[in-house]
Amino acid sequence: MRLYLTALNPTDSVLDGFLPAAARLGLPVTVLTDQPSAWPASPAQRSGAEVAGADVRDVRGVLDAVYRRRGRPADRGERPVALLSNSDHLQTPTALAAEYLGLPGKDWRAALRSKDKRLTRRTVADAGLDRVAAVALGPEDPPELAGTVPFPAVVKPREGVASEDVYLVDGVAELRRRVAEIRARRPGQGLLVEEYLTGDLHTLETLGDGETIAVLGGWRTSLGPPPTFTEEALDWAPDLPAPVLAQVLAQLDALGVGFGACHTEFVVADGRARLVEVNYRLIGDRVDLVMAELLDLPLFAHVIRIHAGDPLPPLPDPVRLARHARVEWVCADRSGTLVAAPGPVDATGPAGVLLGSRPLRTVGVTAPLTGTNRDYLAALHGIGPDPATVRDALRDFRAAHRWKIE
Template sequence: MRLYLTALNPTDSVLDGFLPAAARLGLPVTVLTDQPDGWPPVVADVTGCDVRDARAVIDAIHHGPRPAAVLSNSDHLQTPTALAAEYLGLPGKDWRATLRCKDKRLTRRTLADAGLDTVATVTLGPDDDVAVAASLPFPAVVKPREGVASEDTYLVTDLAELTARVAEVRARRPEVSLVVEEYLAGELHTFDTLGDGSALAVTGGWHTTLGPPPSFVEESLDWSPALPAPVVADLRAQLDALGAGFGACHTEFVLQEGRARLIEVNYRLIGDRMDLILAELLEVPLFEYVIRVHLGESLAAMPLPDPNTVPRYVRVEYVCAGRSGTLVAAPGAIDLQLGDARVGCRPLRNVGTTSAVTGTNRDYLAVVHAVGADPEAVAVALRSFRASHRWDIA
């Protein structure tokens, strides 16, 4: 019996999370990927496969050892992976739910049809006239219909600015479909869950600080799981309407007049090493739990703490490239105790890499986090660490 893990490029979630977790469970892993040459040699079983096509995933599994589970932590691969799991009779996500979460127009339509929230939204196909969005309230947000990582996501103040942004995106990606929707103002939060298809547990929540508009780059996140009961009920109702109740789910929303208004639902673990930090904070084998629900186990067999009672605090900060160029100096992986907090730093870009500023989380150079008993101890440790380390771009 074997775990099949569908993926694109190698990520920390897979390399540092899922692969070690599967090894602890005694479960051999085959990584199915369309980029087999990009995976490090330490990943012993990597099979080339068109992982965006459910039929190719099914064929690859058919030619390998018997599957115990198939899962993915990639936004792009949730639907083909769910279809493959259903075809093979394995536990998995409902492919309709993965599609509703991935396609931002379907997300809005589903919630509106359920009477839970209505957001003014217009879809722009590759050849559609931008003028069809003229009736929307401004400011508005334009973004790819199936986008990730805040890529090509912009705040626009009027139709002229929207027209310019759409032209800019289409020049780079002429095939992309976009959505334009009213801007939802408010404090940005996350709602992270793990479900087995019947029960749903909240694994945490974060208060997110964004960089300056017009982009939506996450600069830092503070542990903030406490939410009013009506907000939690509202979030659960919206996830129920979408069908997002199996495996890991990362939901971003704003609090607006006591209501939870969804920004997007990423039907996988929180990313950019936040999943690994969350496992450290909760002191639970989070990646093992995700695998185990995909093996068909009940969530009741997996002890999870109430996030509101965790006696620790954490802040995460991303070191962002301020300009295009080559990273010529940066610290490596670091773990140390600074005062009353434990600090960790992990590179997200290798020294020597040349990149252009994108206005997305692809601009991250490193992630730095501190865990302590209270916000003050964490803040002091992070200031000390950042003051003594440099990231230089030439």
């Protein structure tokens, strides 16, 4: 039995989460990727997993890679036990490949509805759950086509991730400018212009086996200043009002989301929950790893087992958890080269707060300022007894380290 995992570039979720979890489960792993040279050369750095090149954006490329490996003389008869991905971009082809191979997996339609933000809006509206003013722009469509959307509005790639090229615009002139900028960077990219949703920004983290969906918890998100939407910090906030939680779950159900992990972003205003986007995978930027530690849960192993056909396991009630967590990101404030930064750090602060820092950019790397999570230099986290204690300990921990860009 073998686990196949489709991926693009290496991520902490895969290297520090899924691959060690698979090794602990005794499952051999093949990572299928279109960027094999970007992955660590040492098997020890990838928990013994092998890496194979494949056109993972195409279901046929995924199937060809699986059958090619199964065709090796030493591996004939070895069957895949699961096929999964933690990449936003690869959910649909991976779901199609899993279905073709007769493996448990996500409904490819739900994966497509979640990835394509216009389909997300249309599906939720057709279900009578919420209607967000939104207009899709093709590569040649003039920005004025979105004239029915009220300002302020948000313009973003129709299938984007990580808040890349997402901007708040306050009028037609600014909309034209931002559309031109995005198209210069992303030729042929479809865009979405939609009304700006006001309210407190939250996440909901769920895990399902196709029959039952469980709430793992959620976070309250703090953003940087507009016009971009860079996430600066997350605070553990699983205790949502019951009507709000019911609204979010109803919208996920309309999309068909219910298998494996899902990370949903939404705003709450006046008791109304409105989706921002649905990422049909675990939350990223190391928050999944923090959440697993916070909940004392083999989260990545649970995801693997569900994709292997196991039912949803018993899970802790996140609301009853007597601990708090906060994640902060150190963000670049300018373009340039990172010349100084700490490596991985773990420490224990006052009141037993567990503190950690993990680099997200390597010293010596030169990068532009993007206004997205591509600007992250490091992820910091604290886990402790209550919000105030964690926040204070994390503030002091952050002040004790230095990041420098020249």
